Each structure stands twice: as C-alpha cells, then as structure tokens.
Amino acid sequence: MSDATVIVGFIVVLLVGIGLAVGSFLNVVIYRVPLGLSIVRPGSACPGCQTPIATRDNIPVLSWLLLKGRCRVCREPISGRYPLVELLNLAVWLALAWWAWNSDGLIWLLPLLLVLGSAGIALFFIDLEHHRLPDAIVLPLYPVTVAGLVLAGAMSGRWAVGSALVGGAVWLGVIGGLWLVTGGRGMGFGDVKLAPVLGVTLGWVGTSAAAVGLLMAFGTGAVVGLALMAVRRAGRKSALPFGPFLLIGAAVGLWAGEAIGSAYLNVVGL
Numbered sequence: 001m002s003d004a005t006v007i008v009g010f011i012v013v014l015l016v017g018i019g020l021a022v023g024s025f026l027n028v029v030i031y032r033v034p035l036g037l038s039i040v041r042p043g044s045a046c047p048g049c050q051t052p053i054a055t056r057d058n059i060p061v062l063s064w065l066l067l068k069g070r071c072r073v074c075r076e077p078i079s080g081r082y083p084l085v086e087l088l089n090l091a092v093w094l095a096l097a098w099w100a101w102n103s104d105g106l107i108w109l110l111p112l113l114l115v116l117g118s119a120g121i122a123l124f125f126i127d128l129e130h131h132r133l134p135d136a137i138v139l140p141l142y143p144v145t146v147a148g149l150v151l152a153g154a155m156s157g158r159w160a161v162g163s164a165l166v167g168g169a170v171w172l173g174v175i176g177g178l179w180l181v182t183g184g185r186g187m188g189f190g191d192v193k194l195a196p197v198l199g200v201t202l203g204w205v206g207t208s209a210a211a212v213g214l215l216m217a218f219g220t221g222a223v224v225g226l227a228l229m230a231v232r233r234a235g236r237k238s239a240l241p242f243g244p245f246l247l248i249g250a251a252v253g254l255w256a257g258e259a260i261g262s263a264y265l266n267v268v269g270l
C-alpha cells in the first residue's frame with residue numbers, strides 16, 4: 001500500500017466513525033429541540049420505560065440491529081428513524097467528501113458542508129414532523145457559514161464573495177418574496193431564514209449551483225405535492241412543509257448545479 005492509500009483509508013475510517021456518531025447525536029437533536037429540551041442532559045432514555053440507555057445499547061446502527069429495534073428492558077419498539085438518520089448522515093458526509101475531493105479548489109469548503117449537511121438532516125426531519133425550522137438550529141448557521149467560507153477562501157485562495165452574495169440575495173428574494181405574496185401560506189418564515197444560508201453557500205460554488213438548487217427545490221416540491229394529491233393523501237389545502245424541498249434542492253444544486261448550468265448554456269449556444 002502506498003502512503004496515499006493509507007492516508008485516504010485513514011480519512012475514510014475517520015469520516016465513517018465520526019459521521020455515524022454525529023448521526024446518533026442528530027437523533028437527540030431531532031427529538032428534543034422541537035420540544036424545547038436540553039440536548040445535553042439528561043442522557044438518552046427509553047421513551048417507553050425511561051430506563052437510561054446503556055453505552056453498549058447506544059452504538060450507532062449496530063445496537064438497533066442487535067436489539068432488533070426494541071428496548072432491552074421493556075421491549076418497546078424503537079423507531080427505525082434512529083438507524084436511518086445515522087446511516088443518512090454517514091452517506092451525506094461521504095458524498096460531500098467525495099464531491100469536495102473532486103471539485104477544483106473547493107476541498108476547504110468541506111468543513112462547512114459537513115456542518116450544513118448534518119444540520120440539514122436534522123431540519124429535514126423536524127420540519128416533516130413539526131412543520132417548523134427551529135431558530136435554535138437555523139440562526140447559528142449564519143456565523144458558521146461566514147466562518148466556513150472565510151476558512152475555505154483563506155486556505156485555498158479561491159474567493160467567490162460576489163457570486164455568494166448573488167446566491168444569497170436570489171434565494172432570500174425568491175423565498176422571502178413568495179412568503180410575502182402568499183401571506184405565509186406557501187412557506188413559513190423559517191424557510192425565509194434558512195434560504196440565505198443555502199443560497200450563499202451554493203453561490204460560493206457558482207451561480208449555476210445556486211440557480212439550479214432553487215429551481216430543484218420548487219421542482220421536487222411540485223412533483224411530490226402533485227403525487228400526494230394524486231394518491232389523495234393530501235388535499236389541495238393540506239400544508240406540505242417546504243424546508244425539506246429547500247434542502248433537497250440545495251443538495252442537487254451542489255452536486256450537479258455547475259454541470260447542469262454549463263450543459264444548459266451549451267444548448268442555448270452561449
């Protein structure tokens with residue numbers, strides 16, 4: 001094995017371990033933050049019998065599988081969301097690392113992307129269940145995003161302040177504008193507060209990433225909304241939270257926005 005193989009292998013093992021552990025912590029965030037509970041104390045307990053969860057029963061994914069999805073003490077079922085969130089965080093982290101590794105001059109954007117990816121997973125599930133995006137998660141993303149972009153710029157020498165500001169302004173303008181026009185029925189104020197964070201970060205990657213991300217948010221929102229209406233699980237009036245679509249759109253914009261943008265410009269001959 002070459003030195004490079006060893007280093008890459010070490011980084012992957014580190015990403016897997018920390019990615020699963022952070023995913024485990026996200027489960028605590030998703031359950032407690034909407035209820036206004038501390039995410040630090042007390043330690044995790046079974047919602048059924050209140051027995052504190054022993055360390056050996058708190059290993060990401062593995063414990064849930066070994067316990068066959070039930071509490072060791074009272075046999076109450078433990079939601080499959082727990083291992084799902086852990087595996088999802090791991091998958092998102094590996095995908096982001098792969099993307100940053102293969103994107104010119106953007107490897108130092110990875111720390112910010114990992115934070116936004118994990119926060120995005122927490123917001124995704126909280127918005128689905130409670131129809132809101134808590135300030136306790138969204139507002140800290142503002143200083144974190146600025147710090148992450150400054151780190152990326154300083155380490156790589158690639159600064160994209162202009163397109164980042166354009167991305168943030170467009171996302172805020174479109175989402176905030178819709179919020180104003182629909183009187184808050186189309187989307188909530190939480191969506192308005194989250195939009196600039198996603199827009200600025202995508203804009204740092206490129207204006208195409210920011211544009212494609214925003215279009216994909218509305219595209220996936222429309223497709224899922226129509227599909228739900230078609231199977232009559234949702235009436236025209238039943239509110240679908242928009243946060244998950246903002247996050248899915250942002251993920252697509254990051255992953256494929258620049259490629260889609262240049263393909264489009266080729267087709268229209270610019």
Ligand SMILES: [Zn+2]
Nearest residue numbers: 046049071074
């Ligand atoms: Zn129990």
